[in-house]
Amino acid sequence: MTTTQELTEGLDDLPYSVFAKACPSRGTLEHVTGRWGGLALTALYEGSLRFNELRRRVDGVSEKMLSQTLHALERDGLVHREAQPTNPPRVDYDLTPLGRGVAERLLALIHFVEGSMDDVLAARERYDSARA
Template sequence: MSTRTAAERRAEAGAAYNAYVAECPARQLLDRIGDKWVSLAINALADGSLRYSELNQRLAGVSQKMLTQTLRNLERDGLVTRTVLPEVPIRVEYRLTPLGEDLLPVMRTIKGWAEQHMDRVLAARAAYDATR
């Protein structure tokens, strides 16, 4: 019976997609979808394709660099498609893929929960801060 090293055990656990293991790809995906701009972009694309400028307007406060990076990452992960339309000027649209649409209900629920419970969270923060 051979003894496995800690690195081998971590690699095996990562291969089983255990997000509690640092090297697990599922953990990397959780990091990605936990990003506020990712959540907001996916929710913004819920009703169909949007142009870059429309997304930029809808996601108040996002820099062009961050929006570009977010969209590229979502495209890389297979959650968003980027379509260049042969128009003058060139028009680029972003749309959720079937995989992105599958994630959408989760993201909508989290966004809705945050909006619904924000008053309670603010009250809890105030109470916590008053004791510090």
């Protein structure tokens, strides 16, 4: 089993720390791990999507929230937005190399969570039963 010390070894040498309130990495972590950011990034891992294609892929996100999420991810350098000068305008979203690296790690976490859902659901049932 990996210890916390092993996981955090060498992090003190980094110039950024999400544990520091004023660190800019904290905002990026929020964008990446927030409900819509993680889903948008991993949906784009499959390839370039137009706004409405992405909205359909990320079921439940509002147009406003997706727009805000994509702006934040673009600002962080994780998503590339390309507007085509056509009528009607066409806008495509794709991952940058940095965004691709983040999405790969998120997908590993997503696969782990999805694969563990039987255990999670059983734990929820035990928890709820104990408090009923």
